[in-house]
Amino acid sequence: MGVMTGKSGLVIGVANDRSYAWYIAKSLAAQGAKMMFTHLPGDKMARRVQLALDAMELEDKDPWLRPLDATNEDQIAEVFAEAAEAAGGKLDYLVHSIAFADRQFLEIGRFMQTTREAFLQAIEVSAYTLLSMSRAARPHMKGSGSILAMSYYGAEKVVPGYNVMGVAKATLEATCRYLALEMGRDGVRVNVISGGPLRTLSAMGVGGFGQMLDLVAERSPLGRNIEGTEVGDAAVWLLSDLGTGVTGQTIYVDSGYSIMGM
Numbered sequence: 001m002g003v004m005t006g007k008s009g010l011v012i013g014v015a016n017d018r019s020y021a022w023y024i025a026k027s028l029a030a031q032g033a034k035m036m037f038t039h040l041p042g043d044k045m046a047r048r049v050q051l052a053l054d055a056m057e058l059e060d061k062d063p064w065l066r067p068l069d070a071t072n073e074d075q076i077a078e079v080f081a082e083a084a085e086a087a088g089g090k091l092d093y094l095v096h097s098i099a100f101a102d103r104q105f106l107e108i109g110r111f112m113q114t115t116r117e118a119f120l121q122a123i124e125v126s127a128y129t130l131l132s133m134s135r136a137a138r139p140h141m142k143g144s145g146s147i148l149a150m151s152y153y154g155a156e157k158v159v160p161g162y163n164v165m166g167v168a169k170a171t172l173e174a175t176c177r178y179l180a181l182e183m184g185r186d187g188v189r190v191n192v193i194s195g196g197p198l199r200t201l202s203a204m205g206v207g208g209f210g211q212m213l214d215l216v217a218e219r220s221p222l223g224r225n226i227e228g229t230e231v232g233d234a235a236v237w238l239l240s241d242l243g244t245g246v247t248g249q250t251i252y253v254d255s256g257y258s259i260m261g262m
């Protein structure tokens with residue numbers, strides 16, 4: 001028995017075994033959660049995510065996995081309805097761990113070059129999808145649910161190189177708060193974890209990423225970088241009934257880096 005025993009939900013954003021979503025799923029599995037997954041459309045993506053799921057060594061050797069491009073709202077509605085049915089009619093939680101921005105604008109000193117198209121795409125994929133997914137999840141949550149998204153400190157402070165992604169994360173965090181208000185009376189909570197830098201596929205596209213890791217190790221109160229597992233375990237708290245009083249929050253799991261003024 002774990003704190004997630006009897007709960008079923010969707011984990012969106014596993015790309016490989018280094019993804020934040022992978023660590024979240026690992027922690028959820030350790031607490032007894034039933035999980036359903038999606039991958040970006042295409043055979044190559046399907047194989048890559050399947051390999052990552054195999055590496056999770058889940059009890060369920062054949063976890064539910066469907067293609068989903070989060071910019072396609074009809075597909076979101078279909079996939080969520082199918083997932084709810086597979087879960088016996090109710091979704092208890094949703095993990096939104098996706099983001100995208102054209103990496104040519106994630107270079108130090110290139111924020112002002114961001115095109116309209118790149119700006120809107122970053123916000124659409126990285127922030128608007130939290131709204132569209134929450135809307136699709138609500139009818140299946142039926143009285144209780146917990147939704148979680150992933151952010152980064154560059155939403156709040158200027159992190160050179162994070163650029164348009166920082167703007168998208170600020171939008172994501174504000175979206176979380178407005179959703180929390182409109183979903184709270186239905187018993188649905190919405191929170192964000194602001195995670196420390198972690199070497200993932202997406203992170204590799206951010207200019208100056210190595211420096212972010214070095215600064216956290218050097219200046220954070222814990223004097224080290226965060227482990228993916230630590231974000232996974234914090235996610236369990238927010239997604240489980242241990243977190244029933246918490247909604248609309250951005251919780252930092254960053255070795256304490258964000259409290260520092262110097």
Ligand SMILES: NC(=O)c1ccc[n+]([C@@H]2O[C@H](COP(=O)([O-])OP(=O)(O)OC[C@H]3O[C@@H](n4cnc5c(N)ncnc54)[C@H](O)[C@@H]3O)[C@@H](O)[C@H]2O)c1
Nearest residue numbers: 013014015019020070098099150151152197198200201202
């Ligand atoms: N790695 C870090 O340092 C860090 C720090 C804080 C927050 N985050 C956030 O964590 C989340 C997960 O990123 P990650 O670092 O694990 O990288 P990742 O590359 O492993 O995961 C990003 C995921 O986004 C998915 N994605 C992109 N566009 C999509 C679309 N249109 N439809 C569906 N899925 C789409 C990708 O398929 C991938 O699974 C992101 O929101 C990211 O911004 C990452």
